[in-house]
Every structure is written in C-alpha cells, then in structure tokens.
Amino acid sequence: MTQPLNYFKETPSQTAGPYVHIGCTPNFSGVSGVFHEDLGISMTNDQTEGHRITVRGMVFDGKGAPLKDALVEIWQADAKGFYNSPSEMRGQADPNFTGWGRCAGHMESGEFVFETVKPGIVPFKDGRPMAPHITFWIVSRGINVGLHTRMYFPDEETANATDPVLTRIEHKSRVPTLIARKEGDDYRFDIHLQGDNETVFFDI
Amino acid sequence: MTNEKRNQGAFFPRDRNWQPPALTPPYKTSVLRSPQKALLSLDNTLSEMTGPVFGHNIIGDLDNDLILNFAKDGELPIGERIVVHGRVIDERGLPVKGALLEFWQANAGGRYRHKKETYLAPLDPNFGGCGRTISDEDGYYYFRTIKPGPYPWPNGVNDWRPAHIHFSIFGDGFAQRLITQMYFEGDPLIWKCPIVQAIPSEEAVKQLIAPLDMGNTIPMDSLAYKFDIVLRGRRSTMFDNRREGN
Ligand SMILES: [Fe+2]
Numbered sequence: 001m002t003q004p005l006n007y008f009k010e011t012p013s014q015t016a017g018p019y020v021h022i023g024c025t026p027n028f029s030g031v032s033g034v035f036h037e038d039l040g041i042s043m044t045n046d047q048t049e050g051h052r053i054t055v056r057g058m059v060f061d062g063k064g065a066p067l068k069d070a071l072v073e074i075w076q077a078d079a080k081g082f083y084n085s086p087s088e089m090r091g092q093a094d095p096n097f098t099g100w101g102r103c104a105g106h107m108e109s110g111e112f113v114f115e116t117v118k119p120g121i122v123p124f125k126d127g128r129p130m131a132p133h134i135t136f137w138i139v140s141r142g143i144n145v146g147l148h149t150r151m152y153f154p155d156e157e158t159a160n161a162t163d164p165v166l167t168r169i170e171h172k173s174r175v176p177t178l179i180a181r182k183e184g185d186d187y188r189f190d191i192h193l194q195g196d197n198e199t200v201f202f203d204i
Numbered sequence: 205m206t207n208e209k210r211n212q213g214a215f216f217p218r219d220r221n222w223q224p225p226a227l228t229p230p231y232k233t234s235v236l237r238s239p240q241k242a243l244l245s246l247d248n249t250l251s252e253m254t255g256p257v258f259g260h261n262i263i264g265d266l267d268n269d270l271i272l273n274f275a276k277d278g279e280l281p282i283g284e285r286i287v288v289h290g291r292v293i294d295e296r297g298l299p300v301k302g303a304l305l306e307f308w309q310a311n312a313g314g315r316y317r318h319k320k321e322t323y324l325a326p327l328d329p330n331f332g333g334c335g336r337t338i339s340d341e342d343g344y345y346y347f348r349t350i351k352p353g354p355y356p357w358p359n360g361v362n363d364w365r366p367a368h369i370h371f372s373i374f375g376d377g378f379a380q381r382l383i384t385q386m387y388f389e390g391d392p393l394i395w396k397c398p399i400v401q402a403i404p405s406e407e408a409v410k411q412l413i414a415p416l417d418m419g420n421t422i423p424m425d426s427l428a429y430k431f432d433i434v435l436r437g438r439r440s441t442m443f444d445n446r447r448e449g450n
Contacts, residue, residue: 008295008434010216012408013223014385015231015399016370019316023308023370026334030319034273034332035264062236069320075255075378085254087212087376100256107319122250125214135251139383142233144224144402146383150251165246174241193237203218203243204252204379 016139020071025104040102043116047096050079050117054186058110062194066110070140074101081120124164131159148202151189152179174200213439214248215379224402231398252379258304267336270349274332281331281350283312285426289346292339295437299343306336306372314355366393375435386431389415
C-alpha cells in the first residue's frame, strides 16, 4: 500500500438539454423579469479599443441541418492580445472589453452573432506567437460534453501558416474548418459536428 | 492563501473515460450531434488558462432564490421547498472562489417555462425556473428552490427524466467550463435514464446524485440537498521559473 494521492474526479458533464436558454439567456427564452439582462450579450462599449468586427455562423448536425437549440460562448483576447482575466499576468487588458460573449442560436434560423473586436496576438507557451483567434465553446441537446474549438481569420494567412496550434493538425485538409470566411464586412464561422467538413474540436 | 504559482499552471487533462463519450446511441440526439473524428489533444495555452470573471455586482438579491424570484407579490410557487448547497472545488481539493453558477429547472410538475416546451403539465404562474450565484472564498454556494418534478421526453416511447437541476459553472479558466445536472438521492428514475447512462461508470453517476442533508434543513420550512462540484485542477508550476542556462 502507498499513501493516497487524494485527487478528486472532475464532475461528469451532462447535456445542456433543450432548455439551456432558461438558465443562460433567460430573457431570450421568455423568462423575463428575473435577471436585468442576459449575460454575455455585449462584449464591447463605445470606448473599446480595436477594430470592430461581427462574427456570425451556425452549428450543423450530421445531416447538415442547423441546430436551433445550441448555445455558443466565445472567449478572446483584446485588440492588444491581453485577456480580461485574473489569470492574465502579462499586462492590463482593455477594461472596456470583456472578452467573453454568449449567444443562443436564433430559434428559427439557428444563427449566432457576436459583435466584438479583432483579437491581438497571444503567445504560445514557448513564446511563439499564435495567430489571432477566438475560442468557441458549444453546448446543446445531444452534446454530452461541451465542445471546444477555435476560429482563425482568413486575412491572416501569414500568421496562420506558422500558428503553433494550426500546424499541429495532422490532416492539412482539415485546417480550413477553423478559418472563418469573409462575408461582406462580417466573418462567418460555421461549425460542423460531423461529415466531410467536421470542425476540428480540441481536447484542451 | 493558496500558492499563487500553483494557480497559474495548465489544467489537468479531462479524463475522457470518466466523462461521457460524445456518441451514446440510446440518447438518440447524440447520434447526429457527436463529432466522429478524434479530438485534437493540446496542452493549455493562455487562451484556455484564462477565463472571464464575474463580479458580485451582477447578482441581484433574489437571484439565488427561485422560490421568490418569479413569484407575484404575496404568492408562492407550488411544490417541495428545498435548499441546495455545496462547494465548488478543483481536482486538488482547493476551493474555487468567485465561480459563477447558473441553474435552471422544471417546476414541481415537471414543466419548463420555455417557448418550445409542450408537456401537458401546467406552468406555475409563480415559478420561473432560473437562478444564479457566485461561490464565496471557500468555494461555497447555496440557493433555494422548489424540487423539480420528473418529466417524459421524446426519445424512447416511454422515457422519463429523473428530477434534476441543470447547472452551468465557470471556474478561473475557460478550460474548466462545465454544464451538468444534479439528481436527487433515492430517485428510481436515475438508473433508467439514457442521458444519465451516457456516463460510463456507476461511480461517476453517483457524483451527480445529491444526498438529502438533514443537517442543513430549515425546520418547518425546507429540506436540504448537498451538491459539491469538482472542476479541473491546475498542474504545478513549481519548477517553471527555474533558469536553465543563461
Ligand atoms: Fe431538464
């Protein structure tokens, strides 16, 4: 026998179910008057620094149908590459930018939309720069453990080509699943849960 | 004080044998919504080790009181009054302070207040079904509510969800993000539920079953259930600052 290590096990995940909006975006779901406003609906204010962007997209199932009950959260650095987080030790992030957004897919179309700023460069753990990116987390009915992925920018070809995460992807044909499309002034980032274009999801 | 250095390391990898797999065919919706390719395993970067923080200023007085936060003046929702409480800790057993917890649930009859909900059980005009709170310095949290009812759902022809409360939890880093469900001790529906059965081991399922906690009941008022939550722990960084060479 040895001494016990005394680690605990992480609480098992369960699906967010079809009514995740009641808890996470209650005003959107029709439960009004409990919370003043839904969390994560605005990431910026009129003093936020950086280039304003709109990111929109949908989450598709294995038959190509858009999910209408998904909840998408994003987390990103500010325009200078700092996270608005107590764990950010490198410097002070823009106080007028939260870095975190939450959006319920539209109940008819399934589309999510984020009004944010383009993130700056964040270093990888060995100091190499990571190309500008936004972390995505997707939950819904039928998803047992929330899915992590990243969106990169189509106008950052040089930075993307040396990004330490993108270059780790063994099948290069899958890299484009992480790169948004420019659509007018917006970026479109569609997420495919299955199929030929299945998005690269991370165990991270 | 906890060791600050220790709190800056990457998170322990998620134990995918403890967590439910993506594809669990008896839970039918998972069939078309489960990624089929292997996940890309990566050690955390700053993008996952950091995460948003929520101040107590976002929390209203009744946010952790589902008995009162939707009720009309002088009225109360119908059902068993309960307190749910516990601690948010990490895999090392350290308290996760300042964690935002959000909850949602059906009413005592098993009916959700949602535009797309069609179950014939009635809405309770005094029950909304959502709440939130932030854990304190010890990781402790509590809220009170009405015990939710079980409800049927379209999966098999006669599948019922055990009584449950949905939880969403934020830790210190975005990699810890978790959504789960709390079940109630003694409910025979737990072991028949395809969503519960997505979890591979009985031991892991038990981690989601809150025991009746007579020590924290409020006599002549409310029963209590205890539900502790464990988020991913952080690796030690005790040698990360050592200079090699220069
Ligand atoms: Fe539910």
